[in-house]
Amino acid sequence: MKKSNLKKNLAFIIPIAAILFFIVFKLCTMDISGATLKYDLNDNPDMVKVLTEAKNDSKALIINGNNDDLNYTWTYDKGKITDTKKTNLEIKPYTKYKKNIVKTLGTSNITVFTYNKDINLNGSPRLTFKEVNTKGNAYLFELKNGKVSYVKDTVSNDNDITFDVTKTDNIYILASGVNSKTLTSVKKKAVSLKAENKKEKEKIEKDTKDKKEESKKTAKKSSSKKVSKASNDKKKKVSKSKIKKSKGSPINLDEQKVDKKTTLSCTLTVECRDILDNKDKLKDGKEKNVPKNGYIYGPRKVTFYDGENVYDVLEREMRNSGIPFDADGYTEYSSAYVRGINNLYEFDCGKSSGWLYYVNGSRPSFGCSRYVLNDGDNIHWEFDVK
Structure with a gap:
């Protein structure tokens, strides 16, 4: 009789215990505060709505993406979203001239990429590249007009590299294992990408033209507005301002x-x-x-x-x-x-x-x-x- 009651009690208790365990587990793992919004670029989220919600509700925003072998995460901290314009945060790998970059920087630990032309940062986001082949400290470089220039140091954590995004116009290189002599040289002055011959050098320069400068030139050519007399007068006043010119001589x-x-x-x-x-x-x-x-x-x-x-x-x-x-x-x-x-x-x-x-x-x-x-x-x- 006692064994029969015990079996009945267990049959009743075990399902209830399982349900309670599931509820406790969900409560422990869910974001109760709702302070962070998470999205995946592969789901094609409406970025205007996403940014608007994060900005209006003062929430942090995390957006994951991947493209071929690139796995990356955009992070907007609370209060860091300045506007909610349409944006495309896709990042694309850039494989052209990879051998030239390796020769120039002296390391094969590189990740080369470009931002989407329709990107709009909407504030001050951080970008993290995941599972990157790193060796020591990693640095961010920019490739434009056939030259590699230093942009900034990054934060490395295991195989993840993180940095604040401030420039998006050209081709960018994440590199680790760069020897100190090369790094010092590039930090002081942009270095030309190593090429096999003059023809390849000219092609590199053409393919890596500074997009920001090109867009400025295009805008200038397309503008047919003439400078008014008032504008000219204003320029004359500025040129006659009290700002002194330095007597020092520049040095290369x-x-x-x-x-x-x-x-x-x-x-x-x-x-x-x-x-x-x-x-x-x-x-x-x-x-x-x-x-x-x-x-x-x-x-x-x-x-x-x-x-x-x-x-x-x-x-x-x-x-x-x-x-x-x-x-x-x-x-x-x-x-x-x-x-x-x-x-x-x-x-x-x-x-x-x-x-x-x-x-x-x-x-x-x-x-x-x-x-x-x-x-x-x-x-x-x-x-x-x-």
């Missing part, structure tokens, strides 16, 4: 000689006070990057080695102070170009806004990595809102 990077035995000093200031009077132009979400007094760094006396340039000092002090810093390693002007400091980027406060530098109160007419410093110089970086 390959001519730079640094004497690490001789230490000098200068004063460095980085500020964005101009934004305080133009907050109505500032992009949404950027207010938190603007200090109350407008000063991001300094004025502070810092040391440098004899022969170092303005860029050397800025890059080192920003890195040592933990201040976010983003620069193109090379431009058509044979100099580094500072795009962002403290997450304040060009165009963040109007179409003509961006970073300018002055030395001893004068504004040089050449790039910051071509200005070799003297002892006692005063460097002033200003976020200019024109």
Whole structure:
């Protein structure tokens, strides 16, 4: 009799226990807060709706994608979506000139890719490439006009590589195992992609033309509007402004000689006070990057080695102070170009806004990595809102 009751009880208890276990498991594994939205590009989600929901509800957004051997994830943190325009986040592998890239960088641990031409970043996303063949630190490079230029360092975790996306116009290379000599050379100046002959070199240059510059030229040609007299008068006023031109002479990077035995000093200031009077132009979400007094760094006396340039000092002090810093390693002007400091980027406060530098109160007419410093110089970086 007792055994019969026990069997009946077990028959009743076991299904209930299984159901309870399933409920507890689901509660433990589900995102109860709903703070993160997750989508897969292969499901063709309506990106306008996805971005709108994430922005309006202040949610983080994760979008997974894959194309051939490329597995990648886009991540938008809470509050990082600035608009909800239509976008295509597909990434495509680029296999052309892979052998040339390997020869140039001296490593076979590379991933070459391009962004979709209809991409719209809609803010400041991070991109993670998964299951990438890595060897040590990985770096992001850009291929344009037949030359490889350094973009930025990345964060490597096992076989995953992550970086903030700020440029999407051309061909990009993730590379690890690059020897220090090659890396130093590319960081200072863009290097030509190695080619078998002159004909191949010309073909590479043609196939890798800077898309951003090409689009500007096309837009300029298609525009038939004439500059009005008022516009010309405005240009004359600007040319006669009180901005001083630097008396310093530019130096080519390959001519730079640094004497690490001789230490000098200068004063460095980085500020964005101009934004305080133009907050109505500032992009949404950027207010938190603007200090109350407008000063991001300094004025502070810092040391440098004899022969170092303005860029050397800025890059080192920003890195040592933990201040976010983003620069193109090379431009058509044979100099580094500072795009962002403290997450304040060009165009963040109007179409003509961006970073300018002055030395001893004068504004040089050449790039910051071509200005070799003297002892006692005063460097002033200003976020200019024109």
